[in-house]
Amino acid sequence: MNQPHYILLPVNSLFIAFSFIAAFFLNFLPWGGMAGVPDFVALVLVFWSIHQPLKVGIGVAFAMGLVMDVHDAIYLGENALAYTLLSYFAITIHRRVLWFHPVTQCLHVFPLFLFVQGLQTGVRLLIAPEAHFPGWLYFSQSLVTTLLWPVATLILLAPQRRAIDKDHNRPI
Template identity: 40%
Template sequence: MIMPRGQQLLMPVKPGFIVFSIALVFLLSLLPLGGFVWMPDLLMMVLAFWALHHPHRLGMGVAFVLGLGVDVQQTALLGQHALTYVLVVYASQRASRRMMWFSPLTQALQVLPMFAGAHLLQMLIRMVAGGMFPGFSVALAPVLETLLWPLLSAVLLAPQRRAPDADSNRPL
């Protein structure tokens, strides 16, 4: 694959960093932060990011198990987050070859429909199970996730931007 002009060649990602970032965000998602419907789902974002950047390293089984863990922690309908995370990982893996050509800002615009669909699916599952309509503030979560996408990309790609061997001429 020919690199787009001006794009930096990245070092290979370490599998331990992928596991660490997913585990850290999973533990953060277990914190009781009030359960606001407009809160961005950071675990879904990180799963989408790694499925997009390294589709062969993140399987749908991981997304399913993590989704079940979030369902149990939030006392949600069992399988609600699991189904959503699996569909987000699947959509990210399918779009990975095309989306790698774009900058994180352009990627953010392209993941907006995926995040909006995921939140819509979760809301529909909740309502079919007898839940109340959460209000239109639920539409704010995908917008916040889209705005956070470039920052998430910068943070998760930072270890891959390091020099292969540091010396005095290359401080990074």
């Protein structure tokens, strides 16, 4: 508790929308089906569901899931279901997670990412009987997405940390 807790400015709704658009375009990058490529939309969705649960909720998660379903050309509703549950569970634990340092928060968000990835795999295996289990390396995506959590926290909270009136005599 030796670190100071700064009072954050209110978040701008346009910045939230911009962060979702940027995450969506990062998911557009041609990774070539590599294992361990993070799901940036899920990362941003969990971040804003934890930090701003009144602005980003299950409706935004469902809409982003449908957009990602169309982008990935997979069964309509797979990502929508996964992102909706992801947002629900993130909102459920948001008060507890905010008490911890961003590195410690990784321990709370990792099961969320792992659950969603397991849910997506389960839905694919249920719907398409000819589908094969992708292997355990496939779940490294959850680990890589979790490792990006402190970076996302630093980047997405940066506009809220700036002072409106710069005063060097005042620490807040």
